[in-house]
Amino acid sequence: MTSALSDGPIIEVEGLKKYFPIKRGFFTTVISGESVSVKAVDDISFFIKKGEVLGLVGESGSGKTTTGRLIVRLADPTEGRIRYKGKDISKLSSREMKPLRKEMQIVFQDPFESLDPRMIIKDIVAEPVHIQKVAKTEAEVEERVKQILREVELVPPEEFMYRFPHELSGGQRQRVAIARAFILDPEFIVADEPVSMLDVSIRAEILNLMLSLVQRRGSSFLYITHDLALSRHICDRIAVMYLGKLVELGETDTVIRKPLHPYTQALIAAVPVPDPSSKRIGEVISGEIPSPINPPSGCRFHTRCPYAHTRCAEEDPPLIEVEKDHWVACHLVDIPQNS
Amino acid sequence: MPILQLDNLTTNYHTARGWVRAAENVNLELEKGKALGLVGESGCGKTTIALSILKILPAGGRIRGGKILFDGQDLVPLNDKEMRKIRWKGISIVFQGSMNALNPVFKVGGQIVEAIRLHEPDVSKSDAYKRAEALLEMVGVEPSRVNNYPHEFSGGMRQRALIAMALAANPKVLVADEPGTALDVIVQAQVLQLMRSLKEKLGLSMLMISHDLSIVAEVCERIAIMYAGKVVEYGDIDAIFKEPLHPYTQGLLGAFPGITEQRKKLISIPGQPPDLLNPPKGCRFNPRCPYAMDVCKEKDPQLEKVGSGDHYVSCFLY
Numbered sequence: 072m073t074s075a076l077s078d079g080p081i082i083e084v085e086g087l088k089k090y091f092p093i094k095r096g097f098f099t100t101v102i103s104g105e106s107v108s109v110k111a112v113d114d115i116s117f118f119i120k121k122g123e124v125l126g127l128v129g130e131s132g133s134g135k136t137t138t139g140r141l142i143v144r145l146a147d148p149t150e151g152r153i154r155y156k157g158k159d160i161s162k163l164s165s166r167e168m169k170p171l172r173k174e175m176q177i178v179f180q181d182p183f184e185s186l187d188p189r190m191i192i193k194d195i196v197a198e199p200v201h202i203q204k205v206a207k208t209e210a211e212v213e214e215r216v217k218q219i220l221r222e223v224e225l226v227p228p229e230e231f232m233y234r235f236p237h238e239l240s241g242g243q244r245q246r247v248a249i250a251r252a253f254i255l256d257p258e259f260i261v262a263d264e265p266v267s268m269l270d271v272s273i274r275a276e277i278l279n280l281m282l283s284l285v286q287r288r289g290s291s292f293l294y295i296t297h298d299l300a301l302s303r304h305i306c307d308r309i310a311v312m313y314l315g316k317l318v319e320l321g322e323t324d325t326v327i328r329k330p331l332h333p334y335t336q337a338l339i340a341a342v343p344v345p346d347p348s349s350k351r352i353g354e355v356i357s358g359e360i361p362s363p364i365n366p367p368s369g370c371r372f373h374t375r376c377p378y379a380h381t382r383c384a385e386e387d388p389p390l391i392e393v394e395k396d397h398w399v400a401c402h403l404v405d406i407p408q409n410s
Numbered sequence: 411m412p413i414l415q416l417d418n419l420t421t422n423y424h425t426a427r428g429w430v431r432a433a434e435n436v437n438l439e440l441e442k443g444k445a446l447g448l449v450g451e452s453g454c455g456k457t458t459i460a461l462s463i464l465k466i467l468p469a470g471g472r473i474r475g476g477k478i479l480f481d482g483q484d485l486v487p488l489n490d491k492e493m494r495k496i497r498w499k500g501i502s503i504v505f506q507g508s509m510n511a512l513n514p515v516f517k518v519g520g521q522i523v524e525a526i527r528l529h530e531p532d533v534s535k536s537d538a539y540k541r542a543e544a545l546l547e548m549v550g551v552e553p554s555r556v557n558n559y560p561h562e563f564s565g566g567m568r569q570r571a572l573i574a575m576a577l578a579a580n581p582k583v584l585v586a587d588e589p590g591t592a593l594d595v596i597v598q599a600q601v602l603q604l605m606r607s608l609k610e611k612l613g614l615s616m617l618m619i620s621h622d623l624s625i626v627a628e629v630c631e632r633i634a635i636m637y638a639g640k641v642v643e644y645g646d647i648d649a650i651f652k653e654p655l656h657p658y659t660q661g662l663l664g665a666f667p668g669i670t671e672q673r674k675k676l677i678s679i680p681g682q683p684p685d686l687l688n689p690p691k692g693c694r695f696n697p698r699c700p701y702a703m704d705v706c707k708e709k710d711p712q713l714e715k716v717g718s719g720d721h722y723v724s725c726f727l728y
Contacts, residue, residue, distance in 0.1 A: 130596065270682075271665050272679040272682075273679070274665060274676075275677060297595065300624075300668060303669055304673055341598070343599070346627060346668065348651075355600050
């Protein structure tokens, strides 16, 4: 949709890893001599262009939320680099991150838990302005709050500013969370399943609102979701994750119409079709996502893959560009490159 | 004759602020061996209908009118003891939130055996275990897992175990409340596939409740769309998907884009569902309806047949 993307990526992720250690008893650790960890994100690399909407899609446990949190540095990466506008931010302390927080914001999944129940809407939305000290007077803060509330269609703003979150519906709360994220005019937004807790009839409205805010500001947008059908309609590019790894990345149309990785194919085939005449669910792959504590060797999908062969169990396929802007990590498409 | 028929069913919840009109004058028919989908947003009364059918409403909930005809017998006047003969053997239910519906401190097999022996006391324990194993096998769970605890099962397996449990006493009607939600897409597709094959293999009649039109489209022949406690559109699923008549149905279909469709701007329904303590006068959808006329604010539309096929809509536009 947005095509005026020229001046380099806004976010570059390189070899990003996040392992969460598992606490075990002292003796077990001493005897086995090794520590065990959940490999939530395991060596992924991608970039987000300026003004782009990138969808990060995967099942629960695929590491998509962790990736989102790592990029805005709400979690510390175990290894790897995150560059924001060319600057490495993966090792910055929270103090050094503070000025950057103005430019990168996050909208969480659950509007019932992401708003402080004891604060009124005005204070919730104004908090980033206060923390970043970007407004000089209290009147200016109030003006900014009013303006952003109007933008997220909580009108008239005076009617909402002095209410508490419990007085609002789920959709209205998510609008407040969006207003809070956008009040500093960020250049990069992460939205972690922003509509999955909302009723179906208002989902589209909230998504359209976020998109128009992003487009108006020319911000970049990482949209984390499990819903392939919705992401098809809003994302420029889609990245598919499975068990901490990126398996496919490309333009939305390419990924949906011509998926190359068997997992992407399975995901697309499993999405129910709102059309009774095509009662298909023909081929559904069996099994469920394995534990990330002890992921399968080689390609992590080989235990469920209908096309798996011996090489898949031994070698981890790298993410390679099989055609322009279409990256896949699968031995099946590992055609020898003419270099 | 339909195996299950709701005739003007009205279920309300009593609260300190008055009656919450969760379901009002609902008429539905479920034919033998068929599946009927009941679709609507949260708070539209779809779960209330499921709970009314089994008469397991929470405190405060009361059936205030209408009939529930199961095989021709009205369930509304039955007392608890009589209802117990209907539950599981006649009608059984797969609850929403499969992750929490199993008891964590008992083995899965034991919970299925309990259900069998409660309804058929003369079955010996070892026979009941054999049946539990067969049931698990039927729903695609390794029978040897009968001695596992729920926490040893994955989400999809727990959902399957719950379906097995619901089928323990060979019911005629299965009520499934949001069978796919909270599961990952691929597992959800597996469960839907299972429901469809069970329906065909066992000749089950199914009432499937969901907020997701596309899930219902995978399994059901007929569909009822609910909004704010009322059925707004009802009939053959192909007819409704091809030509949705009620503005709410049109909005819902617009909000669920297909993955194969052309990319488009998502359509939404402005506003939010009404407070059922005090529903709007006239058609309950009129405050959100783009076509609302004066009559919609005054009079309550009735569900009426349109055209020649199996298609009913409750809207003054038709």
